[in-house]
Amino acid sequence: MSTAAPRQRMYRSPLLQSLSRELHLRHYSDATTRAYIRWVVRYVRYHGTCHPSDLDRDKVVEFLSGLAIHNRVTASTQNQAMAAISFLYREVLRTPLEELEPIARAKPSIRVPVVLTQEEVKQVIGRMEATPGWWRRFYTGPDCACLNACDFA
Helix, strand or coil, X not given: CCCCCCCCCCCCCHHHHHHHHHHHHCCCCHHHHHHHHHXXXXXXXXXXXXXXXXXXXXXXXXXXXHHHHCCCCCHHHHHHHHHHHHHHHHHXXXXXXXXXXXXXXXXXXXXXXXXXXXXXXXXXXXXXXXXXXXXXXXXXXXXXXHHHHCCCC
16 A cells, blocks of 8 residues: 555646645645636636736635626635635735635525424425325335334334
């Protein structure tokens, strides 16, 4: 079993090479490294391939707000983009960004409950238009949330 670190990818762009090296040195996962590099590339292309050191805080705010307004990304996607760009400025360019407000924030996702109460399960089953015992035959075993949540004798 090899304990060697994964080989760092080579990029033609010195900026992306530096970003990759800094992420690798801080033991960021390969998936995070790829995601951060994609966000930095997208950010640079958004501003017409200007080098990020030539872009100010307002350009970062414009990009991140545009993600929420025009691209309608989720809040977690916008947060990942913000983390990638903040890392770029803080660790690679050595010019930490000031407060990034006011950014148009993406709306948080509405979370649907994963678990139903016993009463909700009874209501769902009561509205089913099938033979009463079909679900018992279909959902059997200890992993069935319906049978665990309600005692149907």
